[in-house]
Amino acid sequence: MxxxxxxxxxxxxxxxxxxxxxxxxxxxxxxxxxxxxxxxxxxxxxxxxxxxxxxxxxxxxxxxxxxxxxxxxxxxxxxxxxxxxxxxxxxxxxxxxxxxxxxxxxxxxxxxxxxxxxxxxxxxxxxxxxxxxxxxxxxxxxxxxxxxxxxxxxxxxxxxxxxxxxxxxxxxxxTMIDTLFQNLTRIKQPDIWAQYQLSKGHYFLITLHRPANVDDAGNLENLLDVILENTNDLPVIFPVHPRTKKILDVIQYSNPKLIQVDPMGYLEFIYLVKNAKAVITDSGGITEETTVLNIPCLTLRNSTERPETVTIGTNELVGTDPLNLIPYLNQLQHGKWKDSGIPPLxxxxxxxxxxxxxxxxxxxxxxxxxxxxxx
Missing domain, CATH: 3.40.50.2000 (Glycogen Phosphorylase B;)
Structure with missing residues:
Protein backbone atom coordinates (compact mmCIF):
# COMPACT_ATOMS: atom_id res chain seq x y z
CA MET A 1 0.00 0.00 0.00
CA THR A 175 -4.41 12.66 16.21
CA MET A 176 -3.72 16.08 17.73
CA ILE A 177 -4.04 14.41 21.12
CA ASP A 178 -1.67 11.62 20.04
CA THR A 179 0.93 14.30 19.37
CA LEU A 180 0.23 15.91 22.73
CA PHE A 181 0.67 12.66 24.67
CA GLN A 182 3.77 11.67 22.70
CA ASN A 183 5.50 14.96 23.52
CA LEU A 184 4.44 15.82 27.07
CA THR A 185 7.73 14.52 28.47
CA ARG A 186 9.63 16.58 25.87
CA ILE A 187 8.03 20.00 26.29
CA LYS A 188 10.50 22.84 26.76
CA GLN A 189 10.50 25.81 29.08
CA PRO A 190 10.71 28.85 26.78
CA ASP A 191 13.28 31.57 27.40
CA ILE A 192 10.57 34.01 28.49
CA TRP A 193 9.82 31.81 31.53
CA ALA A 194 12.93 32.92 33.38
CA GLN A 195 13.09 36.30 31.68
CA TYR A 196 9.69 37.33 33.08
CA GLN A 197 9.82 35.15 36.21
CA LEU A 198 6.71 33.21 35.26
CA SER A 199 5.26 30.48 37.46
CA LYS A 200 2.64 27.77 37.09
CA GLY A 201 -0.94 29.05 37.24
CA HIS A 202 0.11 32.69 37.52
CA TYR A 203 -0.26 33.97 33.96
CA PHE A 204 -2.76 33.99 31.11
CA LEU A 205 -1.94 32.83 27.59
CA ILE A 206 -3.69 34.34 24.56
CA THR A 207 -3.66 33.61 20.82
CA LEU A 208 -5.55 35.72 18.29
CA HIS A 209 -5.57 35.53 14.50
CA ARG A 210 -9.16 35.42 13.15
CA PRO A 211 -10.22 38.41 11.03
CA ALA A 212 -13.25 39.19 13.23
CA ASN A 213 -10.92 39.74 16.18
CA VAL A 214 -7.76 41.23 14.71
CA ASP A 215 -8.33 42.91 11.34
CA ASP A 216 -9.99 46.01 12.81
CA ALA A 217 -7.39 47.92 14.82
CA GLY A 218 -9.95 49.50 17.14
CA ASN A 219 -11.60 46.18 17.90
CA LEU A 220 -8.27 44.49 18.59
CA GLU A 221 -7.20 47.30 20.90
CA ASN A 222 -10.50 47.13 22.78
CA LEU A 223 -10.23 43.35 23.12
CA LEU A 224 -6.73 43.53 24.58
CA ASP A 225 -7.79 46.33 26.93
CA VAL A 226 -10.65 44.21 28.32
CA ILE A 227 -8.36 41.21 28.83
CA LEU A 228 -5.66 43.23 30.58
CA GLU A 229 -8.13 45.13 32.78
CA ASN A 230 -9.80 41.93 34.02
CA THR A 231 -6.87 39.64 34.72
CA ASN A 232 -5.76 41.49 37.86
CA ASP A 233 -1.98 41.78 38.16
CA LEU A 234 -1.17 38.57 36.30
CA PRO A 235 0.96 38.81 33.17
CA VAL A 236 -0.58 37.94 29.81
CA ILE A 237 1.63 36.05 27.36
CA PHE A 238 0.82 36.74 23.72
CA PRO A 239 2.62 34.75 20.98
CA VAL A 240 1.70 37.03 18.09
CA HIS A 241 0.51 35.52 14.79
CA PRO A 242 2.01 37.28 11.71
CA ARG A 243 -1.49 38.47 10.69
CA THR A 244 -2.04 40.04 14.11
CA LYS A 245 1.45 41.52 14.29
CA LYS A 246 0.77 43.69 11.25
CA ILE A 247 -2.10 45.40 13.07
CA LEU A 248 -0.26 45.71 16.39
CA ASP A 249 2.70 47.31 14.63
CA VAL A 250 0.39 49.92 13.10
CA ILE A 251 -1.30 50.89 16.38
CA GLN A 252 1.91 50.37 18.41
CA TYR A 253 -0.06 48.72 21.21
CA SER A 254 1.82 48.24 24.46
CA ASN A 255 1.02 47.49 28.09
CA PRO A 256 3.47 46.42 30.82
CA LYS A 257 1.29 43.38 31.60
CA LEU A 258 1.24 42.20 27.98
CA ILE A 259 4.25 40.14 26.95
CA GLN A 260 4.31 40.01 23.16
CA VAL A 261 6.53 37.27 21.72
CA ASP A 262 7.15 35.67 18.34
CA PRO A 263 5.32 32.44 17.38
CA MET A 264 6.81 29.53 19.29
CA GLY A 265 7.75 25.98 18.51
CA TYR A 266 5.25 23.31 19.53
CA LEU A 267 7.21 22.09 22.55
CA GLU A 268 7.59 25.58 24.03
CA PHE A 269 4.00 26.55 23.33
CA ILE A 270 2.54 23.44 24.96
CA TYR A 271 4.71 24.13 28.01
CA LEU A 272 2.97 27.50 28.33
CA VAL A 273 -0.49 25.98 27.79
CA LYS A 274 0.10 23.26 30.39
CA ASN A 275 1.17 25.76 33.05
CA ALA A 276 -1.23 28.65 32.35
CA LYS A 277 -4.03 29.78 34.62
CA ALA A 278 -6.20 29.89 31.51
CA VAL A 279 -6.00 30.27 27.74
CA ILE A 280 -7.90 32.91 25.76
CA THR A 281 -7.99 32.09 22.06
CA ASP A 282 -9.85 32.18 18.77
CA SER A 283 -8.20 28.96 17.61
CA GLY A 284 -9.98 25.64 17.30
CA GLY A 285 -7.14 23.21 17.86
CA ILE A 286 -5.90 24.76 21.09
CA THR A 287 -9.28 24.07 22.69
CA GLU A 288 -8.59 20.34 22.25
CA GLU A 289 -5.24 20.55 24.01
CA THR A 290 -6.58 22.63 26.90
CA THR A 291 -9.39 20.10 27.35
CA VAL A 292 -6.98 17.18 27.71
CA LEU A 293 -4.61 19.20 29.91
CA ASN A 294 -7.55 20.41 32.07
CA ILE A 295 -6.76 24.10 31.54
CA PRO A 296 -9.69 26.57 31.40
CA CYS A 297 -10.17 27.94 27.89
CA LEU A 298 -12.16 30.97 26.67
CA THR A 299 -12.86 30.96 22.94
CA LEU A 300 -13.47 34.32 21.26
CA ARG A 301 -15.79 33.05 18.55
CA ASN A 302 -19.53 32.79 18.02
CA SER A 303 -19.38 29.16 16.91
CA THR A 304 -17.05 26.20 17.17
CA GLU A 305 -16.40 23.14 15.05
CA ARG A 306 -15.30 21.32 18.21
CA PRO A 307 -18.41 21.44 20.45
CA GLU A 308 -17.18 18.48 22.49
CA THR A 309 -14.55 20.79 24.00
CA VAL A 310 -17.47 22.81 25.42
CA THR A 311 -19.96 20.07 26.33
CA ILE A 312 -17.31 17.71 27.77
CA GLY A 313 -14.09 19.71 28.04
CA THR A 314 -12.76 22.88 29.66
CA ASN A 315 -13.72 25.27 26.87
CA GLU A 316 -16.36 28.03 26.95
CA LEU A 317 -17.64 29.74 23.80
CA VAL A 318 -17.48 33.42 24.73
CA GLY A 319 -18.34 35.13 21.43
CA THR A 320 -16.59 38.03 19.72
CA ASP A 321 -17.86 40.81 22.02
CA PRO A 322 -14.93 41.54 24.37
CA LEU A 323 -17.32 42.42 27.21
CA ASN A 324 -18.52 38.80 27.26
CA LEU A 325 -15.13 37.87 28.68
CA ILE A 326 -15.63 39.70 31.96
CA PRO A 327 -17.89 37.22 33.82
CA TYR A 328 -15.71 34.29 32.77
CA LEU A 329 -12.55 36.08 33.90
CA ASN A 330 -14.27 36.85 37.21
CA GLN A 331 -14.98 33.13 37.66
CA LEU A 332 -11.32 32.36 37.12
CA GLN A 333 -10.19 35.01 39.58
CA HIS A 334 -12.39 33.34 42.22
CA GLY A 335 -10.97 29.92 41.45
CA LYS A 336 -14.15 28.63 39.83
CA TRP A 337 -14.49 26.74 36.58
CA LYS A 338 -16.79 24.02 35.33
CA ASP A 339 -16.11 20.31 35.81
CA SER A 340 -14.78 18.69 32.67
CA GLY A 341 -13.65 15.43 31.13
CA ILE A 342 -11.90 14.05 28.05
CA PRO A 343 -13.93 13.05 24.96
CA PRO A 344 -14.07 9.35 23.96
CA LEU A 345 -11.04 7.91 22.10
Missing amino acids: KITIVAGARPNFMKVAPIIKAIKQAQEKGKDIEYRLVHTGQHYDKKMSADFFEQLCIPEPDVNLGAGGGSQGEQTAAIMIKFEKELQENKPDVVLVVGDVTSTLACTITAKKLCIDVVHVEAGIRSGDRTMPEEINRIVTDAICDHFFTTSEIANQHLRESGIQRNKIHFVGN WNGKTANRIVAKLFELYVIKDSKNKIASEN
Whole structure:
Protein backbone atom coordinates (compact mmCIF):
# COMPACT_ATOMS: atom_id res chain seq x y z
CA MET A 1 0.00 0.00 0.00
CA LYS A 2 1.37 3.38 -1.03
CA ILE A 3 0.10 6.46 0.81
CA THR A 4 0.74 10.11 -0.02
CA ILE A 5 0.42 12.23 3.12
CA VAL A 6 -0.24 15.94 2.66
CA ALA A 7 0.89 18.62 5.10
CA GLY A 8 0.73 22.32 4.37
CA ALA A 9 0.18 24.39 7.48
CA ARG A 10 1.14 24.37 11.14
CA PRO A 11 -1.84 22.34 12.46
CA ASN A 12 -1.30 19.73 9.73
CA PHE A 13 2.16 18.97 11.04
CA MET A 14 0.86 18.08 14.48
CA LYS A 15 -1.75 15.77 12.96
CA VAL A 16 0.51 13.86 10.56
CA ALA A 17 3.37 13.28 13.02
CA PRO A 18 1.72 10.40 14.93
CA ILE A 19 0.41 8.85 11.69
CA ILE A 20 3.94 8.71 10.28
CA LYS A 21 5.15 7.19 13.54
CA ALA A 22 2.41 4.52 13.38
CA ILE A 23 3.31 3.75 9.75
CA LYS A 24 6.97 3.27 10.71
CA GLN A 25 5.93 0.92 13.51
CA ALA A 26 3.90 -1.09 11.00
CA GLN A 27 6.89 -1.21 8.64
CA GLU A 28 9.07 -2.55 11.46
CA LYS A 29 6.56 -5.38 11.85
CA GLY A 30 6.95 -6.25 8.18
CA LYS A 31 3.70 -4.69 7.00
CA ASP A 32 3.41 -3.75 3.32
CA ILE A 33 3.07 0.00 3.62
CA GLU A 34 4.96 2.96 2.15
CA TYR A 35 4.35 6.67 2.52
CA ARG A 36 5.42 9.79 0.69
CA LEU A 37 5.24 13.06 2.62
CA VAL A 38 4.26 16.09 0.54
CA HIS A 39 4.66 19.55 2.04
CA THR A 40 2.64 22.01 -0.04
CA GLY A 41 4.56 24.98 1.33
CA GLN A 42 1.34 26.73 2.32
CA HIS A 43 3.02 28.08 5.45
CA TYR A 44 6.58 29.05 4.64
CA ASP A 45 7.61 31.01 7.76
CA LYS A 46 10.18 28.92 9.65
CA LYS A 47 8.30 29.20 12.96
CA MET A 48 5.09 28.18 11.20
CA SER A 49 6.58 25.24 9.31
CA ALA A 50 10.13 23.91 9.44
CA ASP A 51 10.49 24.00 13.24
CA PHE A 52 7.51 21.70 13.57
CA PHE A 53 9.13 19.00 11.45
CA GLU A 54 12.24 19.21 13.61
CA GLN A 55 10.50 19.26 16.99
CA LEU A 56 7.95 16.55 16.24
CA CYS A 57 10.55 14.23 14.68
CA ILE A 58 8.85 14.29 11.29
CA PRO A 59 11.26 13.30 8.53
CA GLU A 60 12.10 15.80 5.84
CA PRO A 61 9.29 15.93 3.27
CA ASP A 62 9.89 13.98 0.09
CA VAL A 63 8.90 17.12 -1.77
CA ASN A 64 8.04 20.73 -0.96
CA LEU A 65 5.68 22.18 -3.56
CA GLY A 66 6.60 25.73 -2.53
CA ALA A 67 3.04 26.99 -3.03
CA GLY A 68 2.98 29.60 -0.27
CA GLY A 69 1.86 33.20 -0.57
CA GLY A 70 -0.80 34.95 -2.64
CA SER A 71 -4.55 35.10 -2.17
CA GLN A 72 -6.58 32.00 -1.29
CA GLY A 73 -7.47 31.54 -4.94
CA GLU A 74 -3.89 31.91 -6.10
CA GLN A 75 -2.64 29.54 -3.42
CA THR A 76 -5.30 26.92 -4.18
CA ALA A 77 -4.43 27.03 -7.87
CA ALA A 78 -0.69 26.82 -7.23
CA ILE A 79 -1.10 23.80 -4.96
CA MET A 80 -3.39 22.03 -7.44
CA ILE A 81 -1.03 22.55 -10.37
CA LYS A 82 2.02 21.31 -8.48
CA PHE A 83 0.25 18.47 -6.67
CA GLU A 84 -1.18 17.16 -9.94
CA LYS A 85 2.35 16.79 -11.31
CA GLU A 86 3.45 15.16 -8.03
CA LEU A 87 0.68 12.54 -8.25
CA GLN A 88 1.34 11.84 -11.91
CA GLU A 89 5.00 11.16 -11.14
CA ASN A 90 4.38 9.27 -7.87
CA LYS A 91 0.92 7.69 -7.99
CA PRO A 92 -0.24 6.30 -4.62
CA ASP A 93 -3.07 3.94 -3.72
CA VAL A 94 -4.54 6.63 -1.47
CA VAL A 95 -3.97 10.26 -0.53
CA LEU A 96 -4.32 11.18 3.14
CA VAL A 97 -5.30 14.77 3.97
CA VAL A 98 -5.80 16.27 7.41
CA GLY A 99 -7.75 19.16 8.88
CA ASP A 100 -9.31 22.05 7.01
CA VAL A 101 -6.65 24.28 5.48
CA THR A 102 -6.33 25.32 1.83
CA SER A 103 -3.92 22.45 1.15
CA THR A 104 -6.53 19.93 2.29
CA LEU A 105 -9.12 21.24 -0.15
CA ALA A 106 -6.73 21.71 -3.09
CA CYS A 107 -5.08 18.30 -2.80
CA THR A 108 -8.41 16.49 -2.37
CA ILE A 109 -9.81 18.02 -5.57
CA THR A 110 -6.62 17.24 -7.46
CA ALA A 111 -6.47 13.60 -6.35
CA LYS A 112 -10.13 12.92 -7.09
CA LYS A 113 -9.82 14.38 -10.61
CA LEU A 114 -7.06 11.80 -11.12
CA CYS A 115 -9.36 9.07 -9.76
CA ILE A 116 -7.21 8.48 -6.66
CA ASP A 117 -8.90 7.67 -3.36
CA VAL A 118 -8.71 10.30 -0.60
CA VAL A 119 -9.11 9.73 3.13
CA HIS A 120 -9.82 12.74 5.32
CA VAL A 121 -8.49 12.76 8.86
CA GLU A 122 -10.61 15.01 11.10
CA ALA A 123 -13.60 14.70 8.78
CA GLY A 124 -17.12 15.83 9.63
CA ILE A 125 -16.40 18.74 11.93
CA ARG A 126 -18.55 21.80 11.28
CA SER A 127 -18.84 25.28 12.77
CA GLY A 128 -21.94 26.26 10.80
CA ASP A 129 -20.18 29.50 9.84
CA ARG A 130 -19.61 29.64 6.08
CA THR A 131 -17.84 32.98 6.35
CA MET A 132 -14.84 30.97 7.59
CA PRO A 133 -12.61 29.70 4.76
CA GLU A 134 -11.97 26.57 6.81
CA GLU A 135 -15.68 25.70 6.82
CA ILE A 136 -15.81 25.78 3.03
CA ASN A 137 -12.68 23.62 2.91
CA ARG A 138 -14.31 21.05 5.22
CA ILE A 139 -17.58 20.90 3.32
CA VAL A 140 -15.98 20.51 -0.11
CA THR A 141 -13.39 17.98 1.07
CA ASP A 142 -16.02 15.81 2.75
CA ALA A 143 -18.28 16.03 -0.29
CA ILE A 144 -15.81 14.25 -2.57
CA CYS A 145 -13.38 12.15 -0.50
CA ASP A 146 -13.75 8.39 -0.06
CA HIS A 147 -13.29 7.62 3.64
CA PHE A 148 -13.81 9.74 6.74
CA PHE A 149 -11.74 9.46 9.93
CA THR A 150 -13.53 11.32 12.71
CA THR A 151 -12.79 12.75 16.14
CA SER A 152 -16.26 12.60 17.70
CA GLU A 153 -19.78 11.24 17.47
CA ILE A 154 -20.93 14.76 16.60
CA ALA A 155 -18.72 14.65 13.49
CA ASN A 156 -20.17 11.23 12.63
CA GLN A 157 -23.65 12.69 12.86
CA HIS A 158 -22.78 15.60 10.55
CA LEU A 159 -21.54 13.16 7.94
CA ARG A 160 -24.57 10.87 8.21
CA GLU A 161 -26.90 13.84 7.88
CA SER A 162 -25.09 14.88 4.69
CA GLY A 163 -25.74 11.45 3.16
CA ILE A 164 -22.40 9.72 3.76
CA GLN A 165 -22.68 5.93 4.00
CA ARG A 166 -22.03 4.61 7.50
CA ASN A 167 -19.40 2.12 6.31
CA LYS A 168 -17.25 5.00 5.08
CA ILE A 169 -17.25 6.77 8.48
CA HIS A 170 -14.56 5.60 10.89
CA PHE A 171 -14.58 6.99 14.44
CA VAL A 172 -10.91 6.83 15.44
CA GLY A 173 -10.24 9.73 17.82
CA ASN A 174 -7.97 12.75 17.59
CA THR A 175 -4.41 12.66 16.21
CA MET A 176 -3.72 16.08 17.73
CA ILE A 177 -4.04 14.41 21.12
CA ASP A 178 -1.67 11.62 20.04
CA THR A 179 0.93 14.30 19.37
CA LEU A 180 0.23 15.91 22.73
CA PHE A 181 0.67 12.66 24.67
CA GLN A 182 3.77 11.67 22.70
CA ASN A 183 5.50 14.96 23.52
CA LEU A 184 4.44 15.82 27.07
CA THR A 185 7.73 14.52 28.47
CA ARG A 186 9.63 16.58 25.87
CA ILE A 187 8.03 20.00 26.29
CA LYS A 188 10.50 22.84 26.76
CA GLN A 189 10.50 25.81 29.08
CA PRO A 190 10.71 28.85 26.78
CA ASP A 191 13.28 31.57 27.40
CA ILE A 192 10.57 34.01 28.49
CA TRP A 193 9.82 31.81 31.53
CA ALA A 194 12.93 32.92 33.38
CA GLN A 195 13.09 36.30 31.68
CA TYR A 196 9.69 37.33 33.08
CA GLN A 197 9.82 35.15 36.21
CA LEU A 198 6.71 33.21 35.26
CA SER A 199 5.26 30.48 37.46
CA LYS A 200 2.64 27.77 37.09
CA GLY A 201 -0.94 29.05 37.24
CA HIS A 202 0.11 32.69 37.52
CA TYR A 203 -0.26 33.97 33.96
CA PHE A 204 -2.76 33.99 31.11
CA LEU A 205 -1.94 32.83 27.59
CA ILE A 206 -3.69 34.34 24.56
CA THR A 207 -3.66 33.61 20.82
CA LEU A 208 -5.55 35.72 18.29
CA HIS A 209 -5.57 35.53 14.50
CA ARG A 210 -9.16 35.42 13.15
CA PRO A 211 -10.22 38.41 11.03
CA ALA A 212 -13.25 39.19 13.23
CA ASN A 213 -10.92 39.74 16.18
CA VAL A 214 -7.76 41.23 14.71
CA ASP A 215 -8.33 42.91 11.34
CA ASP A 216 -9.99 46.01 12.81
CA ALA A 217 -7.39 47.92 14.82
CA GLY A 218 -9.95 49.50 17.14
CA ASN A 219 -11.60 46.18 17.90
CA LEU A 220 -8.27 44.49 18.59
CA GLU A 221 -7.20 47.30 20.90
CA ASN A 222 -10.50 47.13 22.78
CA LEU A 223 -10.23 43.35 23.12
CA LEU A 224 -6.73 43.53 24.58
CA ASP A 225 -7.79 46.33 26.93
CA VAL A 226 -10.65 44.21 28.32
CA ILE A 227 -8.36 41.21 28.83
CA LEU A 228 -5.66 43.23 30.58
CA GLU A 229 -8.13 45.13 32.78
CA ASN A 230 -9.80 41.93 34.02
CA THR A 231 -6.87 39.64 34.72
CA ASN A 232 -5.76 41.49 37.86
CA ASP A 233 -1.98 41.78 38.16
CA LEU A 234 -1.17 38.57 36.30
CA PRO A 235 0.96 38.81 33.17
CA VAL A 236 -0.58 37.94 29.81
CA ILE A 237 1.63 36.05 27.36
CA PHE A 238 0.82 36.74 23.72
CA PRO A 239 2.62 34.75 20.98
CA VAL A 240 1.70 37.03 18.09
CA HIS A 241 0.51 35.52 14.79
CA PRO A 242 2.01 37.28 11.71
CA ARG A 243 -1.49 38.47 10.69
CA THR A 244 -2.04 40.04 14.11
CA LYS A 245 1.45 41.52 14.29
CA LYS A 246 0.77 43.69 11.25
CA ILE A 247 -2.10 45.40 13.07
CA LEU A 248 -0.26 45.71 16.39
CA ASP A 249 2.70 47.31 14.63
CA VAL A 250 0.39 49.92 13.10
CA ILE A 251 -1.30 50.89 16.38
CA GLN A 252 1.91 50.37 18.41
CA TYR A 253 -0.06 48.72 21.21
CA SER A 254 1.82 48.24 24.46
CA ASN A 255 1.02 47.49 28.09
CA PRO A 256 3.47 46.42 30.82
CA LYS A 257 1.29 43.38 31.60
CA LEU A 258 1.24 42.20 27.98
CA ILE A 259 4.25 40.14 26.95
CA GLN A 260 4.31 40.01 23.16
CA VAL A 261 6.53 37.27 21.72
CA ASP A 262 7.15 35.67 18.34
CA PRO A 263 5.32 32.44 17.38
CA MET A 264 6.81 29.53 19.29
CA GLY A 265 7.75 25.98 18.51
CA TYR A 266 5.25 23.31 19.53
CA LEU A 267 7.21 22.09 22.55
CA GLU A 268 7.59 25.58 24.03
CA PHE A 269 4.00 26.55 23.33
CA ILE A 270 2.54 23.44 24.96
CA TYR A 271 4.71 24.13 28.01
CA LEU A 272 2.97 27.50 28.33
CA VAL A 273 -0.49 25.98 27.79
CA LYS A 274 0.10 23.26 30.39
CA ASN A 275 1.17 25.76 33.05
CA ALA A 276 -1.23 28.65 32.35
CA LYS A 277 -4.03 29.78 34.62
CA ALA A 278 -6.20 29.89 31.51
CA VAL A 279 -6.00 30.27 27.74
CA ILE A 280 -7.90 32.91 25.76
CA THR A 281 -7.99 32.09 22.06
CA ASP A 282 -9.85 32.18 18.77
CA SER A 283 -8.20 28.96 17.61
CA GLY A 284 -9.98 25.64 17.30
CA GLY A 285 -7.14 23.21 17.86
CA ILE A 286 -5.90 24.76 21.09
CA THR A 287 -9.28 24.07 22.69
CA GLU A 288 -8.59 20.34 22.25
CA GLU A 289 -5.24 20.55 24.01
CA THR A 290 -6.58 22.63 26.90
CA THR A 291 -9.39 20.10 27.35
CA VAL A 292 -6.98 17.18 27.71
CA LEU A 293 -4.61 19.20 29.91
CA ASN A 294 -7.55 20.41 32.07
CA ILE A 295 -6.76 24.10 31.54
CA PRO A 296 -9.69 26.57 31.40
CA CYS A 297 -10.17 27.94 27.89
CA LEU A 298 -12.16 30.97 26.67
CA THR A 299 -12.86 30.96 22.94
CA LEU A 300 -13.47 34.32 21.26
CA ARG A 301 -15.79 33.05 18.55
CA ASN A 302 -19.53 32.79 18.02
CA SER A 303 -19.38 29.16 16.91
CA THR A 304 -17.05 26.20 17.17
CA GLU A 305 -16.40 23.14 15.05
CA ARG A 306 -15.30 21.32 18.21
CA PRO A 307 -18.41 21.44 20.45
CA GLU A 308 -17.18 18.48 22.49
CA THR A 309 -14.55 20.79 24.00
CA VAL A 310 -17.47 22.81 25.42
CA THR A 311 -19.96 20.07 26.33
CA ILE A 312 -17.31 17.71 27.77
CA GLY A 313 -14.09 19.71 28.04
CA THR A 314 -12.76 22.88 29.66
CA ASN A 315 -13.72 25.27 26.87
CA GLU A 316 -16.36 28.03 26.95
CA LEU A 317 -17.64 29.74 23.80
CA VAL A 318 -17.48 33.42 24.73
CA GLY A 319 -18.34 35.13 21.43
CA THR A 320 -16.59 38.03 19.72
CA ASP A 321 -17.86 40.81 22.02
CA PRO A 322 -14.93 41.54 24.37
CA LEU A 323 -17.32 42.42 27.21
CA ASN A 324 -18.52 38.80 27.26
CA LEU A 325 -15.13 37.87 28.68
CA ILE A 326 -15.63 39.70 31.96
CA PRO A 327 -17.89 37.22 33.82
CA TYR A 328 -15.71 34.29 32.77
CA LEU A 329 -12.55 36.08 33.90
CA ASN A 330 -14.27 36.85 37.21
CA GLN A 331 -14.98 33.13 37.66
CA LEU A 332 -11.32 32.36 37.12
CA GLN A 333 -10.19 35.01 39.58
CA HIS A 334 -12.39 33.34 42.22
CA GLY A 335 -10.97 29.92 41.45
CA LYS A 336 -14.15 28.63 39.83
CA TRP A 337 -14.49 26.74 36.58
CA LYS A 338 -16.79 24.02 35.33
CA ASP A 339 -16.11 20.31 35.81
CA SER A 340 -14.78 18.69 32.67
CA GLY A 341 -13.65 15.43 31.13
CA ILE A 342 -11.90 14.05 28.05
CA PRO A 343 -13.93 13.05 24.96
CA PRO A 344 -14.07 9.35 23.96
CA LEU A 345 -11.04 7.91 22.10
CA TRP A 346 -8.90 10.99 22.81
CA ASN A 347 -6.40 8.62 24.41
CA GLY A 348 -3.27 8.90 22.26
CA LYS A 349 -3.91 5.79 20.15
CA THR A 350 -5.73 7.35 17.20
CA ALA A 351 -2.90 7.01 14.66
CA ASN A 352 -2.64 3.27 15.28
CA ARG A 353 -6.38 2.95 14.66
CA ILE A 354 -6.03 4.94 11.44
CA VAL A 355 -3.21 2.76 10.08
CA ALA A 356 -5.09 -0.41 11.03
CA LYS A 357 -8.19 0.83 9.21
CA LEU A 358 -6.14 1.78 6.13
CA PHE A 359 -4.84 -1.80 5.98
CA GLU A 360 -8.37 -3.09 6.28
CA LEU A 361 -9.60 -0.79 3.50
CA TYR A 362 -6.71 -0.91 1.03
CA VAL A 363 -4.83 -4.16 1.66
CA ILE A 364 -7.16 -6.78 3.12
CA LYS A 365 -10.17 -5.80 1.02
CA ASP A 366 -8.06 -5.54 -2.14
CA SER A 367 -6.65 -9.00 -1.51
CA LYS A 368 -10.12 -10.44 -1.03
CA ASN A 369 -11.36 -8.75 -4.18
CA LYS A 370 -8.44 -10.15 -6.22
CA ILE A 371 -9.09 -13.66 -4.91
CA ALA A 372 -12.79 -13.34 -5.70
CA SER A 373 -12.08 -12.11 -9.25
CA GLU A 374 -9.63 -14.94 -9.89
CA ASN A 375 -12.23 -17.46 -8.82
